[in-house]
Amino acid sequence: MRKILVVAFLLFLQTAVSQKLQLGKVTVEELKEKSHGLDPSAGAAFVFKTGHTSFVYSKDKWLVTTTVKVKIKIYNKNGFEKANQGIAYYVGGGTVEKAFFSDAVTYNLVDGKIEKTKLKTEGEFIENVNDEWKIKKIVLPAVKEGSIIEFSYELISPHITRINDWYFQGDIPVNSAVYTALIPQYFQYRTIITGYEAIDKKTDIVNGAQYAELKTTYSGSNIGAIREESFVNNIKNYTSILKYELASVSKQNGLIENLSQDWSGVTKQIYDDDNFGKQMKLGSYFEEELKQALGNKNSPDERIKAILQFVKTKMTWDGKFGIFCDKGVKKAYTEKTGNVAEINLMLIAMLKYAGIKANPVLLSTKSNGIPSFPNRTVFNYVVAAVEDKQEFILLDATNHNSFFNILPTRTLNWAGRLIRDNGRSEDIDLMPTKVSIDKVSVLASIDESGGVSGKLREQYYDYAAFLFRENNDNLNNQACVVKLEKKFQGIEISNYSLENVKNLESPIIENYSFEHNDLVERIGGKMYLSAMLFFEKKENPFKQEERKFPVDITIPYSDSFSIVINIPKGYEVESLPENMNLIMDGNYGHYSFVISNSLNTIQISSTYTINASLIPSIQYKNLKQFYKMMIDKQNEKIVLNKIK
Incomplete structure (x- = not known):
């Protein structure tokens, strides 16, 4: 009897949970809810989202059907955008997908009663993205603060190789998310769950009349929103x-067709493609011009530099990514324009012609994300790697500011895959390890009224120079002055000059004179000012209490300041900030602040260094505290006292 009661209770619980995940079950209490319990700042939250994917064999082909049901609570105007929903579906290649919305309703509380507003015909439309993709869209009606919106959609696809990704997490909290897949015994899929949330998994075998299915249910609850933060690549x-x-795939004859590959198989397949490997073996189209460009340059470094500059000058990138050539290197060379593959495979071909050991490196750009499975479609970019003893020199000729191991930041996405001539491949680190230096020297004077004037010299090395060139490309000196005066509010700049703008081997050098009348605070007979003048950091970029994912610094860097301040006649130093030497746990960061004075002169040396491209999440609190202590120190004041 007791066993029967336990079973009955469990069935009751299952039924209760199931009812909570059904559309149309909206209560007055839900509509009255003013904010999310775990995230009061959220503009909206998923009350639940459920997905169910199944296979049907019809007319000699398999169809994959995914049905999704969603219930969202809108708390304030920041959540109104959730009224706009869309499903992308594939229409290219003659085998089109189909998408349908249904049960789209908005609920509001009006005079204490639940008011239901259904989606009208004009609230549903189709957006044509390109020849291969469309988006079915809806706009839920009558959405306001406190609303609850519900909808469901169905996606029917003939493409068994592609089951859409299921997002347990998004930019708003998720109270409950459940996804179930019923996979026929004929198909074996590899799965991966990215991220850091706890997702439960349960599997069962379901025996049908014609074939067995593997039923897998994934579920998660109280999943926090994931939002953009500082220092995140994607x-x-x-x-x-x-x-x-x-x-x-298991065939009817019992044979198994293996479709997945390891990275070696993927890269071998890519290399053997005529629009990849073959393109690096062509050379007749550039030989005569390249010979002239090489001239009498004999050393490997000279030849590499000459070839890189030749391709950058000769070719214009058309803005298209890809690892395969669209029109081929020969035609691209003639037309002087090409995609990433055409330009950088051409670069590799020229390096090989000049006797340089060079090979392609496949990668996925930051915007494309980190590859989850070995697959030729996960790569969307290719650069060149020159093997120099035990090291590699990475090159990219699509950007006129790039140089030896100075790639466009879009490519700095952890690791790439280097392919050798025999088709074998290996991982290669893309992240910079050399610290890029930004060095500032200032000679300043304070006058009796509290005005500060002086001269400044700033030197940008390596990636610091690259980023300066990128951010100020095609700007004249006056435009650079305008940018600086906007950055440092209250400053007036004169005698501005730049050195080495086009010389990529040398640091950018920026010189100017300045005046600033808002750096010194005068109270009584005293003057107060920051030792960093207008360079002090004001705000900590790390605001969250915890962080589950690493901090992507991307480029290790060092900001170094040497500042000399002449104080006005009739004043003396009353107090200075104390010296500081901070070393972050694991030596990920170092901050040094040294200040002294002699007669009427104050000398400041301040250096802030981050030594790693990626800082693990376990160090987040240390990094946040490191920043806080540095910022607090930079905002301490020098106090000058009027001599009586």
């Missing part, structure tokens, strides 16, 4: 997403 890399890839 937030999707850290979002909890379920991804599927078809690994094998």
